[in-house]
Amino acid sequence: MPKLKIEDLTLIFGRERNTALHLLQEGKSKAAILEATGCTVAVKNAAFEIEKGEFFVIMGLSGSGKSSLLRCLNRLIEPTAGNIFINDTNITTLHPEDLQKMRRKEISMVFQKFGLLPHRTVLDNVAFGLELQGTPVAERTAKAQSVIELVGLQGYEQMQPADLSGGMQQRVGLARALANDPEVLLMDEAFSALDPLIRTQMQDELLDLQEKMHKTIVFITHDLDEAIRLGDRIAIMKDGEVVQIGTPEEILTAPANEYVASFVEKVDRKTIITASSLMIEKPTVAVFRKDGPEGSLRKMRATGLDILPAVTVDKHFLGFVYLKEILEAKQRGDKTIEAVIHRDVAVAHPDTTVDQMLPFIAENDKPVAVVNPANNKLLGIISQTSLIIETTGRITAAQQETLSVNSQMEVI
Numbered sequence: 226m227p228k229l230k231i232e233d234l235t236l237i238f239g240r241e242r243n244t245a246l247h248l249l250q251e252g253k254s255k256a257a258i259l260e261a262t263g264c265t266v267a268v269k270n271a272a273f274e275i276e277k278g279e280f281f282v283i284m285g286l287s288g289s290g291k292s293s294l295l296r297c298l299n300r301l302i303e304p305t306a307g308n309i310f311i312n313d314t315n316i317t318t319l320h321p322e323d324l325q326k327m328r329r330k331e332i333s334m335v336f337q338k339f340g341l342l343p344h345r346t347v348l349d350n351v352a353f354g355l356e357l358q359g360t361p362v363a364e365r366t367a368k369a370q371s372v373i374e375l376v377g378l379q380g381y382e383q384m385q386p387a388d389l390s391g392g393m394q395q396r397v398g399l400a401r402a403l404a405n406d407p408e409v410l411l412m413d414e415a416f417s418a419l420d421p422l423i424r425t426q427m428q429d430e431l432l433d434l435q436e437k438m439h440k441t442i443v444f445i446t447h448d449l450d451e452a453i454r455l456g457d458r459i460a461i462m463k464d465g466e467v468v469q470i471g472t473p474e475e476i477l478t479a480p481a482n483e484y485v486a487s488f489v490e491k492v493d494r495k496t497i498i499t500a501s502s503l504m505i506e507k508p509t510v511a512v513f514r515k516d517g518p519e520g521s522l523r524k525m526r527a528t529g530l531d532i533l534p535a536v537t538v539d540k541h542f543l544g545f546v547y548l549k550e551i552l553e554a555k556q557r558g559d560k561t562i563e564a565v566i567h568r569d570v571a572v573a574h575p576d577t578t579v580d581q582m583l584p585f586i587a588e589n590d591k592p593v594a595v596v597n598p599a600n601n602k603l604l605g606i607i608s609q610t611s612l613i614i615e616t617t618g619r620i621t622a623a624q625q626e627t628l629s630v631n632s633q634m635e636v637i
């Protein structure tokens with residue numbers, strides 16, 4: 226069961242929203258609806274699920290509907306149509322008291338502008354939610370103290386928000402949200418007001434915290450770098466619609482449209498793209514140790530390739546063999562290819578990033594083997610060409626040729 230499930234969620238602002246909803250269902254555009262009714266379609270037919278413990282980021286330009294969507298998730302804004310399930314409960318139909326209970330138990334929110342009470346101390350700000358719930362003083366103080374330590378604010382308990390830096394104020398905001406131990410944390414541009422250095426530091430700290438807490442986090446940002454750093458998955462919004470949902474790598478390698486592609490262009494792919502998306506999959510043609518020079522030659526001729534990976538019968542990667550040396554082995558009358566396997570070669574794991582593979586860029590055209598770290602079985606091959614393209618974004622005519630040869634590799 227997903228932690229959150231959003232079904233056909235639509236949010237329209239304006240008086241004539243029922244008319245606007247009809248027009249939307251008839252397929253009218255946002256602009257046409259605005260003109261006819263004066264209503265703004267802020268979110269249009271959003272539908273997705275978020276798993277327990279997932280860090281889910283919603284990203285999009287200003288006005289794309291991110292905040293509106295987030296605020297529907299705890300009914301801070303009433304959706305115009307659609308359903309929202311938390312666990313198995315449809316919260317769109319909950320009565321106010323049940324909604325209040327669910328909010329207290331399940332959901333907390335962290336805002337961009339911190340939303341702290343200026344005349345209360347850090348401790349009292351953090352304990353505020355518990356105070357509203359009627360939690361006894363000793364209990365709420367103890368709980369507040371423990372989350373204050375969790376976010377690294379010990380020693381600042383008696384200060385007032387104005388005495389703290391922006392980063393520290395946001396830690397108070399985060400501590401306050403965590404104080405009632407919610408299952409779901411909604412974070413609306415929580416780090417956008419912070420200066421870049423503090424922002425990166427807060428991102429790291431949030432990731433560390435998440436390792437310990439395993440909350441379900443829905444985090445809004447207009448910054449793709451932040452989305453990529455934080456998100457297990459990212460939903461990209463444009464004009465009220467969710468236009469793509471995927472892991473950071475999926476978004477970068479296969480942007481669904483021009484809009485997503487325009488964000489992706491600016492990202493440093495090297496730190497995100499991994500060996501698994503670059504490799505030619507399903508172990509490419511490989512020679513078996515038992516093939517011997519003759520069998521290896523046949524495979525090389527059949528593929529037109531002069532370098533092939535060598536594997537054991539159960540596909541454990543051994544190294545690479547070169548056409549020239551196989552020919553020499555044949556002339557010598559070798560019975561196996563054992564003597565000509567180059568074992569000192571670049572090996573990556575599926576989650577090795579391009580950045581980490583930079584040292585593997587050689588002057589000659591040696592491929593990189595991708596193996597399963599658990600058992601050293603060959604998973605695929607990355608050609609130097611694709612590595613170079615990924616690194617420099619450029620490719621020469623000679624590299625292009627190699628690439629087309631490599632792409633002809635077939636499954637054994």
Ligand SMILES: Nc1ncnc2c1ncn2[C@@H]1O[C@H](COP(=O)(O)OP(=O)(O)OP(=O)(O)O)[C@@H](O)[C@H]1O
Nearest residue numbers: 238265267285286287288289290291292293294447
């Ligand atoms: N209370 C409101 N009344 C009318 N229209 C609104 C209201 N709140 C938001 N909108 C409109 O709904 C659309 C989506 O706004 P929303 O604030 O959700 O976008 P956003 O992606 O979160 O943008 P930002 O990053 O600037 O907060 C915009 O066109 C906005 O003008």
